[in-house]
Amino acid sequence: MSVLTHSGALAQRSLIKTMRTPEALIDVTIQPVIFLLLFTYLFGGAIGDGDRHAYLQFLLPGMLAQSLAMGGVALGQNLNADIEKGVFDRFRSLPISRAAPLVGAVLADVVRYLSVCLVMLTFGTIMGFRVETGFLPAVAAVALSVGFGLCFCWISVWVGMIVRTSGAVQGVMFMLVLPLTFGSNVFVATDTLPGWLQAFVQVNPITPLVATIRGLLVGGPVAAHLTVTLIWMAGLLVVFVPLALRAYARRA
């Protein structure tokens, strides 16, 4: 159980660092709001056939998922920079699990994913978004979002361990996150897309996540999408946690 207490202490370290540099939260606070404004008011009229409110109801759950995926990028960048600075040498020389520094950093990211959810729901409400289901489904949507963020960010952790600079982490991660989030049901209904793109959207892990959040916030089928999403989350952990830990151990 000491892995948990050590990870907890290291998560606290990350949180202190976040509190000291609040500007590091821009990508999970102001940036999602800018995207929301941009897509609602600039493209919303054209995409939503004139009905901006209906488009916002459609868009916000999807943008939540996109912001979560993008929100994990900073974690890999920070870990990459930390490792260069020698702080991790000290952790390595301590009698703690090798996983603890990475697990601790991931746990601290809960704060970032919660920020994404709260900021987007609050600002969305100001723009006219309305939860059409109820309080508990909305809480479930936030919980699922944070949970997905915690699983998805292990990709970023792994990339952070294998590339040389933190700038490269961002480059690699955006090459992955942009196709995944735009090539999905985030911005437009899947049936408006050409067949080959529909095929990609159907196998994209972001798609069931967005469908689940949509169901939980504005109504619609949930169970089947939720099952697929949970399978994806487990799959992400099973593949990328061991990859990240092995890459961390090798990077001495």
Next chain:
Amino acid sequence: MEDLVVRAEGLRKRFGETQALDSVDLAMRRGTVLGVLGPNGAGKTTAVRVLATLLRPDEGTAFVAGVDVLKHPDQVRRKIGLTGQYASVDEDLTGTQNLVLIGRLLDMPGRDAKRRAVELLEWFGLQEAAGRPAKTYSGGMRRRLDLAASLVGHPEVIFLDEPTTGLDPAKREDMWGVVRSQVTRGASVLLTTQYLEEADALADEIVVVDHGRVIAHDTPDGLKRRVGGQTLKVRPADPERLPDVLRVLDAVAAPGTTAAKDEAAGSRPGTASVPVTSDAALADAVAQMRAEGVEVTELALHLPSLDEVFHTLTGRTRTEAPV
């Protein structure tokens, strides 16, 4: 058998084209200071990283505090403290937060971790900066915090990788005091340095490394004897008294040597130097000059530089490639 707290045999480590460690043997007796002396790139840091379980060697064995570093790194980590060459404190955390974090990671209860942090901060003269983020610290303060962090768990063996590089002389002496106090407490210290002066001041034994090989392992006195010992340099207030100074210095000269005026290019004239073998020579010379009424404005005992050490031990200058 001797009580060896660090014992390494045949350590080899290669990074691409560079043979960082080329069959290195190390031995450190419990309760002593071992100085690992060598220039940049000699393999000092690699050796420390292997012993501190950060790096696996390609070949060789190492035991720290009786535990096999390769087989049981976790047990080794319970017994060591490491201060790396680059201050490994967290810049965003305050001094207290840095030390409390280490304490928590060493499974101290929260209150004990806090108490240990306060104790160490006070001991290192950082209590006033305790609540400030480490990024506001000066280089010397950061080094002290870094060293404090490696002492949180009362380690049995302490590894210090160039603990004073970049510090001014006064701060360096402070650091030396800390090292000595740790030995008094019963710890054993392995420190790397580029300065013979530092190794001489602290170490019970010195290992000289070059290109990943140990080229000498000796006591400081033994090493100084081998590399020609020290040089005593004197400047009389009255340049006319230089002949008297030469006569005094001849009397304390190392066997087979004589005193000479310093006429090397670049040095200010009016001084005389002599190789000496013991620190007592300095006291003898001072007493003799006072007896003869020679007033002195400059008096210094110089240790050979790392370059001179290397030149003597290897017969070549450091910049030349090994033959």
